Amino acid sequence: MEQTLYRRVAEDIKAAIASGTYEAGARLPSESELAQRYGASRGTIRQAFAALRADGVISSRQGARRVVLGGPRVQSFAELLSFSRWARAIGEVPAGRVVTMELRAATEEERVHLELGEGARVYHLTRLRLLSGRPVMIERSAYREPVGAMVAGMELDTVSITERLQALGVIFADAEHLIDAVAATTQDARLLDIRPRTPLLRERRRTTDPSGVALEWSDDRYIGDAVAFSVHNSAQASALSRLPSIPRPTPAEA
Amino acid sequence: MEQTLYRRVAEDIKAAIASGTYEAGARLPSESELAQRYGASRGTIRQAFAALRADGVISSRQGARRVVLGGPRVQSFAELLSFSRWARAIGEVPAGRVVTMELRAATEEERVHLELGEGARVYHLTRLRLLSGRPVMIERSAYREPVGAMVAGMELDTVSITERLQALGVIFADAEHLIDAVAATTQDARLLDIRPRTPLLRERRRTTDPSGVALEWSDDRYIGDAVAFSVHNSAQASALSRLPSIPRPTPAEA
DNA sequence: CAGTGGTCTAGACCACTCC
DNA sequence: GAGTGGTCTAGACCACTGC
Structure with a gap:
């Protein structure tokens, strides 16, 4: 094992998305299917999916298969x-x-x-x-x-x-x-x-x-017309804020 | 239980940070201590910390206690x-x-x-x-x-x-x-x-x-001088990209 | 070397989706 | 109603930090 198992699973899924195996909107395999395929426990597969979720690559909801989101390719x-x-x-x-x-x-x-x-x-x-x-x-x-x-x-x-x-x-x-x-x-x-x-x-x-x-x-x-930033966020992970300029000092800066 | 346990733990920690109990740079309690305090398993506590990590509130590294990061208060x-x-x-x-x-x-x-x-x-x-x-x-x-x-x-x-x-x-x-x-x-x-x-x-x-x-x-x-956006990212969760404008269409948009 | 977080397992129950 | 993800437990081993 070059690195950890869950990272390898996540990389595999990312690669499959990049290669077009799963297009935007496509439904991904279930946790149990992947667990079986990799000989891993469900927890490990969930960890892989959580990483993809944090990067804004997939969405996730109770009861339904995970779905590939659109948007720019992720950048490390x-x-x-x-x-x-x-x-x-x-x-x-x-x-x-x-x-x-x-x-x-x-x-x-x-x-x-x-x-x-x-x-x-x-x-x-x-x-x-x-x-x-x-x-x-x-x-x-x-x-x-x-x-x-x-x-x-x-x-x-x-x-x-x-x-x-x-x-x-x-x-x-x-x-x-x-x-x-x-x-x-x-x-x-x-x-x-x-x-x-x-x-x-x-x-x-x-x-x-x-x-x-x-x-x-x-x-x-x-x-201005050379570069743009792209940010993904969701109810689960939202490390994005909108601030008034000349902001009141934040607690950390006060 | 009004909601889930791990959310409650995460809210408690967030509140403690907001109230100044833990300042930026401060070290947070260990997983095992919190598990004992809440009568929860370690996995549940880890889930709470993972949520804070995804929101850019704390940092995390193997072997050391988790640390409160500076930066603007999170926005839902x-x-x-x-x-x-x-x-x-x-x-x-x-x-x-x-x-x-x-x-x-x-x-x-x-x-x-x-x-x-x-x-x-x-x-x-x-x-x-x-x-x-x-x-x-x-x-x-x-x-x-x-x-x-x-x-x-x-x-x-x-x-x-x-x-x-x-x-x-x-x-x-x-x-x-x-x-x-x-x-x-x-x-x-x-x-x-x-x-x-x-x-x-x-x-x-x-x-x-x-x-x-x-x-x-x-x-x-x-x-321009009324509003700014704040984004947090890390090696673990990086839902931020820099794009050339007039971008080549992304796979999702092609 | 003791403490701590990172990874992984095996199982349980529940809420929700989809057909 | 079968399938699926969300939550939670209890335990294991390892890698790393910090003293």
């Missing part, structure tokens, strides 16, 4: 965090051009989101990201010191930071994304080669390690 | 779908002003997302939504015929459609959200009382019933 967590990995996955060539890289005092905003004390320092990187030569995004990332030091040593024009960090043993476990729309500033416009005040899709992201420590706080701005 | 699925419910939850007064309501042939886009055949008709509603008197969003929703007929009979200026539909027995089970940034059209600008080309946060949403049938396809545009 790793693929979502790494611009480079994502670009390659959609058949484009990723690139990065460093604008600034510095070790400096954290701003108020950075201290809040990275949970740092007064006077803490962060590594801050501004990078222009390109898809097959076309500028599509500006990335402004602040890294907590130990991680930032690793980043500072990399060849940032060619390298995927996330992939390199993972190779160095840094584990990204959870991410919180704040998505809104802003007008391009003059710097944004100059770097992206667009007119000022053009709509940008902004994704601010806090990435944490397995113990909940924030490692990275990033402000990524995409050209 | 119902609260997320209903503008009115959401507005009341953040202490504002929701309102709606109908711009148009018609039964007409579905557009190409609507046929694709509602999975309708050639020549199908939809109920289409355009509504301006206000938060305590301030216009913040334009909603353009298409409903599949049986549901649309119910909507057509409502007093749309005062009523929350989602709440009324749920009272009538319509069940929204899953939703797929496509989020991007667009410039305000002249109609957008006129209705929202802003300048044309102002950045808007656009949420296109397909909502399905428990069997996977699409009931509603909506294009909601928020004033």
